[in-house]
Amino acid sequence: xxxxxALGGNALLRRGQPMTAExxxxxxxxxxxxxxxxxxxxxxxxxxxNGPQVGLLALQNAAYRPDEGYPLDVLDAETEGMIGYLLxxxxxxxxxxxxxxxxxxxxxxxxxxxxxxxxxxxPIGPMYExxxxxxxxxxxxxxxxxxxxxxxxVVPSPQPRQILEIGVIELLVREKVxxxxxxxxxxxxxxIPDGGYxxxxxxxxxxxxxxxxxxxxxxxAFLMLTDVDAAYEGWxxxxxxxxxxxxxxxxxxxxxxxxxxxxxVEAACRFVRANSGYAAIGSLADAPxxxxxxxxxxxxxxxxxxxxxxxxxxxxxARP
Amino acid sequence: xxxxxALGGNALLRRGQPMTAExxxxxxxxxxxxxxxxxxxxxxxxxxxNGPQVGLLALQNAAYRPDEGYPLDVLDAETEGMIGYLLxxxxxxxxxxxxxxxxxxxxxxxxxxxxxxxxxxxPIGPMYExxxxxxxxxxxxxxxxxxxxxxxxVVPSPQPRQILEIGVIELLVREKVxxxxxxxxxxxxxxIPDGGYxxxxxxxxxxxxxxxxxxxxxxxAFLMLTDVDAAYEGWxxxxxxxxxxxxxxxxxxxxxxxxxxxxxVEAACRFVRANSGYAAIGSLADAPxxxxxxxxxxxxxxxxxxxxxxxxxxxxxARP
Numbered sequence: 001x002x003x004x005x006a007l008g009g010n011a012l013l014r015r016g017q018p019m020t021a022e023x024x025x026x027x028x029x030x031x032x033x034x035x036x037x038x039x040x041x042x043x044x045x046x047x048x049x050n051g052p053q054v055g056l057l058a059l060q061n062a063a064y065r066p067d068e069g070y071p072l073d074v075l076d077a078e079t080e081g082m083i084g085y086l087l088x089x090x091x092x093x094x095x096x097x098x099x100x101x102x103x104x105x106x107x108x109x110x111x112x113x114x115x116x117x118x119x120x121x122x123p124i125g126p127m128y129e130x131x132x133x134x135x136x137x138x139x140x141x142x143x144x145x146x147x148x149x150x151x152x153x154v155v156p157s158p159q160p161r162q163i164l165e166i167g168v169i170e171l172l173v174r175e176k177v178x179x180x181x182x183x184x185x186x187x188x189x190x191x192i193p194d195g196g197y198x199x200x201x202x203x204x205x206x207x208x209x210x211x212x213x214x215x216x217x218x219x220x221a222f223l224m225l226t227d228v229d230a231a232y233e234g235w236x237x238x239x240x241x242x243x244x245x246x247x248x249x250x251x252x253x254x255x256x257x258x259x260x261x262x263x264x265v266e267a268a269c270r271f272v273r274a275n276s277g278y279a280a281i282g283s284l285a286d287a288p289x290x291x292x293x294x295x296x297x298x299x300x301x302x303x304x305x306x307x308x309x310x311x312x313x314x315x316x317x318a319r320p
Numbered sequence: 321x322x323x324x325x326a327l328g329g330n331a332l333l334r335r336g337q338p339m340t341a342e343x344x345x346x347x348x349x350x351x352x353x354x355x356x357x358x359x360x361x362x363x364x365x366x367x368x369x370n371g372p373q374v375g376l377l378a379l380q381n382a383a384y385r386p387d388e389g390y391p392l393d394v395l396d397a398e399t400e401g402m403i404g405y406l407l408x409x410x411x412x413x414x415x416x417x418x419x420x421x422x423x424x425x426x427x428x429x430x431x432x433x434x435x436x437x438x439x440x441x442x443p444i445g446p447m448y449e450x451x452x453x454x455x456x457x458x459x460x461x462x463x464x465x466x467x468x469x470x471x472x473x474v475v476p477s478p479q480p481r482q483i484l485e486i487g488v489i490e491l492l493v494r495e496k497v498x499x500x501x502x503x504x505x506x507x508x509x510x511x512i513p514d515g516g517y518x519x520x521x522x523x524x525x526x527x528x529x530x531x532x533x534x535x536x537x538x539x540x541a542f543l544m545l546t547d548v549d550a551a552y553e554g555w556x557x558x559x560x561x562x563x564x565x566x567x568x569x570x571x572x573x574x575x576x577x578x579x580x581x582x583x584x585v586e587a588a589c590r591f592v593r594a595n596s597g598y599a600a601i602g603s604l605a606d607a608p609x610x611x612x613x614x615x616x617x618x619x620x621x622x623x624x625x626x627x628x629x630x631x632x633x634x635x636x637x638a639r640p
Contacts, residue, residue: 021390063384070341074402081401082394084425093516102488105404105423168422196413
């Protein structure tokens, strides 16, 4: 099977953990072990988030020379290098020697008319007091928004339209190379009138980018690996129940958290509607089971009913 | 022809220029224009330095959280992302649409018994006063060395032994993909006893890495592109003369500057001794002429005599 797996930011760095290289390397080692059974049996394409990492680079830039900070497309490219290297190394260390891997810088084109550019929503970089935030907004053309008692820069999150390196990715997958690509949702670029592309200050949702990647590769399965075991109906409430299997139409009647599960559910629906494959949302540790449709939330065309017959407790107890 | 071209750090950032993203993008655009004629006619593999960029990352790391600085292998990976992206974008913007490009994260294995580990020589990161330098050396196991009136960390520069992604690079070149790889001399790793690799705090010379890359790819030509028009005999003296053509044996009788021209000459000799191709050292702007053996210093087996029949002035005047 051809499998696209998207690693959530929490697979790289657990909430509250200091963002040292050692912590990330250790977490990525755990992720590599979870992915190994899939990598050994299938054609695996791996993508990943970069939220905490690109945030760290923005903070490092601001701490060194606040007025010479690098634009987001360049910071995204740096994180694709850093995270891609750690993933390739740790997964490569578990694979039989001679199994080729490639980490590919990946640009993803967005539409400059995307309505997201009218409403920047993604916070990035340091916190500022009100006056400094306004000054930076005026000086640099930033949009700033309140974040608790302070202010922060916010950037647009447009939809991914085209993966510029998709031909090379397809070529490598056909040649049985395990590919790491489209990290952090890809490096955002827009087409320029005289041909070619230029980077743009934006952040592409990594699950939407993963759905596009899985669609263009005609993947059999698209796995979104995070730190919860499934998408839940009534999440956070007393009757929360994991969704075991659902069709895109089933899921459309439900509400999910805008910043976290919502985009994953939407990404799953996009992939399933465009392909004959299925999508799965669940825990990194369950990845091989999710691929066998035995864990996580499985999104597939024509699935019937959104509830799991088992209560949530049993599902959890059944996990290794 | 199959051509490996190594871009010097000065092609990315001219001496004394502020290291902003805009300056680098503008310089890389110039480099892309110089390389375009080669990219259009030949199978081009591009590699590049990262000295100023990895230094900037070390400074940014130190400015933000001095005790959570990332190790050099990770910083190298970040620079491969950043510089590779800019190169791919600017060269891609000049190429006919549909011409595939790929920027590949590249790890290069070094020998842990390399004598360079006994004598770290490459300065990296911030300057420190004597006492702080000694404290950091004791705390982190760094080697520090005087740098003018202050002190600086120095790291080893071992020889590149193996390019871990060479199989994928060869595959892509055969498929007519323009590859950017082995940036900054590659991400330095060493083999570990139970199989696999771990990153190491070192810097691999990018010209030596380029020579190994060109050798393993059986390149027809290996171009080292810098900001001088040739290797010079008697550089800096009153009788300095550019070397037009030389064999490795010819060059061994001469002295070159240890930190700059020396490694380029040595890299050229290594490539020519291991291959049937030729190497060239010269100005970025002369790249297409160098490939036709009409500019720069051409190093080839059996070349006779190290002097150029033309005086240096005429050679300069003849350049476009």
